Amino acid sequence: xxxxxxxxxxxxxxxxxxxxxxxxxxxxxxxxxxxxxxxxxxxxxxxxxxxxxxxxxxxxxxxxxxxxxxxxxxxxxxxxxxxxxxxxxxxxxxxxxxxxxxxxxxxxxxxxxxxxxxxxxxxxxxxxxxxxxxxxxxxxxxxxxxxxxxxxxxxxxxxxxxxxxxxxxxxxxxxxxxx
Numbered sequence: 001x002x003x004x005x006x007x008x009x010x011x012x013x014x015x016x017x018x019x020x021x022x023x024x025x026x027x028x029x030x031x032x033x034x035x036x037x038x039x040x041x042x043x044x045x046x047x048x049x050x051x052x053x054x055x056x057x058x059x060x061x062x063x064x065x066x067x068x069x070x071x072x073x074x075x076x077x078x079x080x081x082x083x084x085x086x087x088x089x090x091x092x093x094x095x096x097x098x099x100x101x102x103x104x105x106x107x108x109x110x111x112x113x114x115x116x117x118x119x120x121x122x123x124x125x126x127x128x129x130x131x132x133x134x135x136x137x138x139x140x141x142x143x144x145x146x147x148x149x150x151x152x153x154x155x156x157x158x159x160x161x162x163x164x165x166x167x168x169x170x171x172x173x174x175x176x177x178x179x
Contacts, residue, residue: 035105066117103128120144140167
């Protein structure tokens with residue numbers, strides 16, 4: 001079973017890295033880091049710095065369907081596979097965002113640790129924003145890439161669509177208004 005999972009992850013990893021490199025990369029591919037800590041499911045993080053600013057995306061969350069989507073959605077297949085992304089319009093270097101990348105890696109495990117799912121319109125605590133944007137920014141609103149002017153069309157996995165969810169910094173007041 002582990003060999004099959006590793007093989008599927010490697011295929012998915014190559015496919016997503018190629019897609020993200022084309023979209024966000026410069027002349028050289030972005031940086032890639034394992035963020036799974038050796039725990040199942042396998043996950044990684046790809047980072048890019050270029051004309052579009054700083055971009056980070058998860059790789060591999062979509063390998064496993066998120067738990068309990070079927071309890072909250074009439075069509076669970078439409079929501080159960082996701083990848084997460086962050087984009088900052090800045091000239092700062094990738095290293096300045098280290099706390100954000102660590103927090104994104106932690107959030108990538110959240111659905112399986114908490115037996116819940118992440119979807120467009122959900123809000124999540126994300127304290128790493130406070131270090132970059134000011135103390136009042138401690139939450140993220142998840143926004144579907146399909147709502148963006150130029151969406152990144154992720155390939156389906158095992159017949160399910162894969163949703164790219166962008167983390168948008170919000171304040172607690174904004175979060176309360178969304179609830």
